[in-house]
Amino acid sequence: MAAGETGNGRGVTLDAVARVAGVSRATVSRVVNGNPKVGEEAKRQVERAIERLGYVPNPAARSLVTRRSDSIGVVIPEPPGMLFGDPFFPRLLRGISAELSARNLQLVLLMPQSPAEEPRVERYLTAGHVDGALLVSLHGEDAMPAALAARGIPVVVGGRPPGGEGVSYVDVDNVGGARSAVAHLIRAGRRVIATIGGPPDMSAGIDRLEGYRQGLTGGGLVVEPSLQVAADFTQEGGAEAMRRILAARPDVDAVFAASDLMAAGAMQVLRAADRRVPEDVSIVGFDDSSIAATAEPPLTSVRQPIEEMGREMVRLLLEQASRPGSVPRKVILATQLVRRRSSEGGPKR
């Protein structure tokens, strides 16, 4: 009686509970699902029986009749996940997970490790395993959002989809973040401001470049092609870009890098070229990842609310699922400039 009384619940069915409680299956089901139309006495009996038998509903059986799976798929293609070296990925997942578990939904993670695996993922998502899907944005045009939407499964994309905008998405304000970074540099007296951009086929790259241009124009400076170099978000790419910039424009006195990793690469090159940061060249990165605080000097960077992005994706998805056929919506979350030493003080002159 001490132990073993409450089994593990596996194999205990609704029917068994009903028998023990002396009621019908329907009544037990009502109790389990919180249906108010149950008498006091019956409810008590059922609860006791459930407790005693350690009953746990069989999810498959339930799902079979309700036609819901109570879980949603999160698709993160391999390369982007790794690119942002830093906690981007875990933080996004964390936000998504938090919002999901608050609603008693489960998270099925799908990581196609190559384009070849995408059909598999798509098949999985459309087979009814999930009630909706969250996709993190991908390079260039991606057919998946549209394909899923066409099959009637609710979809929300994280990060503005580079292709069309026929799908709901959540993104951080890349344009605004970049703009404020540049404005900050101008305010500090910098006048020859270069940018190391991201890949031109990713919206984060495109939008941050756009913000850079707006920042210059807004500050009364002119946009010059010789000050713009695209890279790939990696440290090595950032270093290479910085070399090119130094060669073309030795008079550069500030750099806005579209990622912290690229900023770190740029800083190495500047150091090798005997340019002091921030005295000779000011630097601002993007992401406010852990290397920003670690760098020497600590890197001014644009912080993005990644957890919040995850949460918002879930909210948008559920909203979408609750009324099918509604028009795609987009949500843009504000970014924030975090000032550190790499952009301190005015120019040397």
Place this chain on the structure above:
Amino acid sequence: MAAGETGNGRGVTLDAVARVAGVSRATVSRVVNGNPKVGEEAKRQVERAIERLGYVPNPAARSLVTRRSDSIGVVIPEPPGMLFGDPFFPRLLRGISAELSARNLQLVLLMPQSPAEEPRVERYLTAGHVDGALLVSLHGEDAMPAALAARGIPVVVGGRPPGGEGVSYVDVDNVGGARSAVAHLIRAGRRVIATIGGPPDMSAGIDRLEGYRQGLTGGGLVVEPSLQVAADFTQEGGAEAMRRILAARPDVDAVFAASDLMAAGAMQVLRAADRRVPEDVSIVGFDDSSIAATAEPPLTSVRQPIEEMGREMVRLLLEQASRPGSVPRKVILATQLVRRRSSEGGPKR
């Protein structure tokens, strides 16, 4: 006929396929599941019908009868996941995901964000949603592995569980990695080697400290308490520990930090104290995370095969699931020292 012929498969049942193909449900089921006992002609007909109708099996219905879910749960408690600031977490997930999808299994991610959520997770795992569970190791004693095992659900832990060893686990060779780091420092002529350890309630902390001691002893040096300071794997913790070490042992000429983040913190403090790295003080970290390469000077570090750890966890889990009641096994994966500038050259003398 051009479009719309193949629907999305939702709502198309086995029965519908059977009718179109002119066979029974059983035969269709056989074809779908690759049962060889089906005639050529029938098989062809069925395949055609499946294609035409866009049939996709209903996972819930299948799961209801097979009593398998074809998915496994991965439990990652919040704090540890974030602690290793760097790609530890995504990389592990990537390894797990790769191995899982090769076997056509799905990954359900559970991130209890506080101990209060653990019962929820446990209930989920035992309700039959998953065929097995992968847990990443946790602080101190954790009841979950035992609880799950008791309820008959296969479990594999990532990282040696600090408590008992009554459960299968996969870990990297923390002891060996730390030992080789210290051996490397000794070989370079260092004699006063301090360590900044991890939390003493985490196996990674314990084992790396043990490896440090073995390294010293193996190199003919003595283990001195004044050279050992425990921290929490964070950069700030590493900095604080370094200050303590400098105060107690100004003669220190090398530091083995149990994480790269702590090594970075230590380097900042050394720089502030006008000690050159590596000339005055050599440093080796652990994890070989992205900040190791980014640091200035680049940080020598112990690399761990994280993806492989994920893959191995899956293998072990499936092995365990295939024969229930088998004894717990453990798998230890080798680590590798990656040399960079932070430990270059001999001592200054």
Place this chain on the structure above:
DNA sequence: GCGCCACGTGAGAGCGCTCTCACGATCTGG
């Protein structure tokens, strides 16, 4: 030439749950 053995196939019984519907009992209003 007859029994026997594959072999391919179909009928049908569930898997455990939800949900509609019908029913008796109790309550309300005129």
Place this chain on the structure above:
DNA sequence: CCAGATCGTGAGAGCGCTCTCACGTGGCGC
């Protein structure tokens, strides 16, 4: 005091699939 509404409950019909079992049918050995 009775019609009608209200409430709690149970019976039963599936949800879509797998799998056992039994049933032809043809080929083979002796």
